[in-house]
Amino acid sequence: MTVPDLTPQAMPDMVRPQEPKWPQIIRWGVTLGILIPLIWSVIGLEISPQRLWAAPGEVWVLISGMFPPDFSNPGDLMGKLLESLYVAWIGTLIGAAFSFPAGFMAATNIAPRWMVIPMRGILSAIRAFPELVLAIIFIVPFGLGPFTGALAIGLHSIGTLGKLTSEVIEGVDGGPVEAIGSSGGTRMMQMRFGVVPQAMPNIVAYWLYRFEINVRASAVLGLVGAGGIGAEIVGRLRFRGDWPKAGAALILTIVAVLLIDAVSAAVRRRIITGQPSKSVISKWMIAITGSHREPSMEIKS
Amino acid sequence: MTATAEHVTSTRPPEPTRAKVFIVPLIVFTIAIGFAGFLGEIGPLWGAAVGAITYGLFRWVRMTDSLIDAGTLVVAGAVGFAIFNLSIAARDPGVTAGLALQSSLGIAFFGVATGWVVLRHSPGLRPTTILLSAAAWGGGSYMALLTAVQMGFLDRIIEGQTQELTYPMFIAVTVASGVFGATANVSFWSRLSSPFAVGFVVLTSILAWNEIGFSVVEIWTQFTRIGEFLGDFWPPDFFWPRSIGQPETFNMADALLETFQIAIVGATIGCTFAAPLAFWASRATAPNSTVYWISKSFMSVIRTIPDLFWAVFFATAVGFGKPFAGALAMIMFSLAIMGKLLSETVDAINLGPLEAARAAGATHNQVILRAAFPQVAPNYVAYALYVFELNIRASVVIGFVGAGGIGRLLDERRQFFQWDQVMAIVLVIFASVLLIEAVSIYVRRKIV
Amino acid sequence: MSRIEFSNASVTYPGGLQALKEVDLTIEEGEFVVIVGLSGAGKSTLLRSINGLVPVTGSVKVGDREVVGASNKEIREIRSDIGMIFQTFNLVNRSTVVNNVLMGRLSKVPRWRSMLGMWPAEDKEIALQSLERVDIVEKAYIRASDLSGGQQQRVGIARALAQEPKVILADEPVASLDPVTSHIVMRDLQRINRDLGITTIINLHFLDLARQYGERLVGLRDGKLVYDGSIQNVSDDVFREIYGRAITPDDLLTEEVT
């Protein structure tokens, strides 16, 4: 076979291109754009080298003051922690229940424009209020307590979950939806049999993910009197100077959150990939119980 | 067309059971446990019911239809709960942790029976399955009882009100179904995991609903009175006097500026330190496995701590009322988020260029900076903007524990019950969050 | 420009698989060697043992330096003299062509300069010259991902050249390219070997390319060296011996079976 001769000798001399200037300009622009505000902020916040220098020592004093943590009243702490978990759970439940229809109404491939635009506006307006701010407002009518906290978290979750749900719905494959429509299915049927089966795993995974976030958020709400373990930590650190107890509450929270995250991540993986999780916990469970493959669907007797 | 029986070579498989068919028995189950007035005090009758329901679930998933199993579960339930009741009945001078342990052994006994039934029908499982089942039931009930003892619930039982036990039993069954369902999911009858998962969700929801006193009626009642509250909040008061006798008071512009400054410092420094951490916490770019594990664990621990806890932590350490504490808190907060997002991105990079750099004699740091970092740079910028956005939101919260920013103002006005001023602050927060979000979305679209 | 000497060199991967078995082989300065073998025969492993990218035992010497047991610093020095070219090009897609080529200079410039991306003018000059040698300098400031496969591979060659290497290792450099581009890339490599006298070792999948460009042929089968000799004397029987089966059209770049 013959190959065209494309060696450099056969070609005219190449011209070197000019090195473009804009990467340099962008580089300097970005550097200055970060440095100048940073310096301005550091000055504004009165962060001096001495204070920076002293900070690690001060943090160390606090950490060593928390140790050994005081677990003398574990039931009390557990109760507070449970309360936080309940608030997060109910908040997520509210968020899931209301964001589900809202997500459909905010999805461009499902809802008409006149519905999508205001729905998105509402969702992003809800999201713009942090849970804490919502809690403060809700305290006025609903008083102090976990109920208020659950409402605040629930409302905020509607905003975040609604947006995520609508994104999932917009990402579904349009083929099955069209197929149902072309065989005479109503809009409702298209959603029920075309969209929901595709979108559901991801939506449920987002619910779980939101629960993880809400556990942290509900721990925070204790601060304004909306129940839970947050008040325990903040109160003991700020007003009572009871560091070992606060340390115990902090450790308990960290352990609980780590556990919940691990379990939730495993379940999410299972939901999305359909595969059992390969997490350490599952490995332990299999190590303990052995593994059973289901032989058939018939009743054995 | 003649479809005769001879042509049918394959048999129809039985229809698989689905999660939703469990909802009805579960709701019955729940009502039975939660409002178990008709079963009287927790004892043999109760246990027999739990055993029967468990058998029902096993039957639903077509694991068993043998009468032996039915009998085993009902009898074991009755015996187990009888033991439980006996120990609690000896509650003079009050229920202690030790007594709770004794009672739980009764429930664990029921767990043994459950495990045995599962084992009988699942070739491939080890006998230790029984242990796990016992631990799920017994552990669940022990945890529940302990909580109840500590929370003072069981004091009332001394006066013979065994009804109080429904609460801990409720927790016990919830925990047990969670653990049992999870185990079923990974190692045996995965069809069993659906009913237990549904059960766990339903039970937890009822428990939580009840515990926090959630009430739809209350929401409606307050909603109808919305006019009264609106009067307090409206119109918002943006310009209150700079000082109303409080030297602490500072105005909205100052507070907002401080919030931005805290967010800028937090995001910049946090994101800067997050970059090396993220590369260390990813297998492909970690210098060695020790560094990998340390960075990974460090990141997962700091990620569990909410923004507010950082704030109160640093405020306690460096002094309340100082925005410096807020900046430190936001640094940790940014570090946690950026670390996670970036290391997940680094996990997915193309390793080819890294090998090429290594083959050209580059050092480990050069490999990371020249071959790995350029691959994630656009994501890094996008995440940084997102982190900044989150910092603005979070800095509202940290003000509440005296770590500076607009949250401090909000907390102060709230304590004076100046709801119209609270409203003004809320609106300002609202506007700045929306603005930052819009800018950040715009820039992210441009670069990725 | 560097002699390469394997004696009793073996590679066992962490999983326990021995991919290279007691190889003895000497490659003289300036040689152009083609390595053939079935997929999985250990060709890549052999190449990577030269620059210490795989855990090798026995002895592998590049010039007068020993790869086996070299410290991190020594191995980096050895690598800095060996350019490597990959089947999948291994370019940083989001970086510009010239920045990719400058990666070949990483071991030559002061660390802080490479970290900050402030390359000395002479190194930039070397990078541009390398690009000129493979005829692609006009793309210097374009993102690597915007080039075609053949162009990307030439950038890969330029990156190796920018190291001013004594040895070039090419691991199936044309396996992802179409026939015409394959010839261009092979000819580039041949020309570099002849003009600059750089010792060149290439893994090839296609027998006709091996025949056309190779001078010396090394055959691998199951990690063992089964043939070593001049390519002139190679008959189809030899290939059959190396492959352990008859030659098929898949083994050739062009469709015709010779």
Ligand SMILES: Nc1ncnc2c1ncn2[C@@H]1O[C@H](COP(=O)(O)OP(=O)(O)O)[C@@H](O)[C@H]1O
């Ligand atoms: N990093 C590795 N870890 C474990 N085994 C490997 C690794 N790389 C290659 N191998 C195995 O070593 C053998 C030789 O591989 P390789 O040298 O890539 O062959 P070739 O390049 O000739 O196709 C193959 O069986 C391959 O599966």
Ligand SMILES: [Mg+2]
């Ligand atoms: Mg190979």
